Amino acid sequence: MLKAALVKTMKEIWLGLILFVSGVQIAVAQPAQRAVGVWADEDGKSNIEIADCGGTLCGRVVWLKEPNNENGQPKTDVNNPDATQRNRPILGLTIISNLQPNDDSQLKGLVYNAEDGKIYDLYLKPQRTTMEVEGCFAVFLCGSQTWTRVQ
Numbered sequence: 001m002l003k004a005a006l007v008k009t010m011k012e013i014w015l016g017l018i019l020f021v022s023g024v025q026i027a028v029a030q031p032a033q034r035a036v037g038v039w040a041d042e043d044g045k046s047n048i049e050i051a052d053c054g055g056t057l058c059g060r061v062v063w064l065k066e067p068n069n070e071n072g073q074p075k076t077d078v079n080n081p082d083a084t085q086r087n088r089p090i091l092g093l094t095i096i097s098n099l100q101p102n103d104d105s106q107l108k109g110l111v112y113n114a115e116d117g118k119i120y121d122l123y124l125k126p127q128r129t130t131m132e133v134e135g136c137f138a139v140f141l142c143g144s145q146t147w148t149r150v151q
Helices: 002-035
Strands: 037-040 046-052 056-065 094-101 107-113 120-127 130-138 140-151
Touching: 002 046, 002 094, 002 107, 002 120, 056 107, 094 120
Parallel strands: none
Antiparallel strands: 037 046, 037 140, 046 056, 056 094, 094 107, 107 120, 120 130, 130 140
């Protein structure tokens, strides 16, 4: 009888641990799951698609309000510090990389700003229909926007 009670108690402990670990994994995955989709930037200039890129999330430009330059040609990465990259089209360019959960509500990664050719730390707080987006050059030099889900 004591052995049966001990076995039952051990099963309950293991089941509790399994449920706890599963809950932690689900909580950590939630910001990543909420971020996946297409988002319009605050200014309405571009749409960015956040998707799985082999274990982390990344984001690429999928729509531009003004896709062409003043000569009528597709915009390219003209401000890239690497001259060999300056002919890359902006449309389709991966600008967000290495997005991973930072805590239970936020993702952290890197963002490339084609307007100045620099890479910034990126923090995303996705909700159902909006996402707080913060880019930082240093811990104290940050700018933020609210993006809206397109799909």
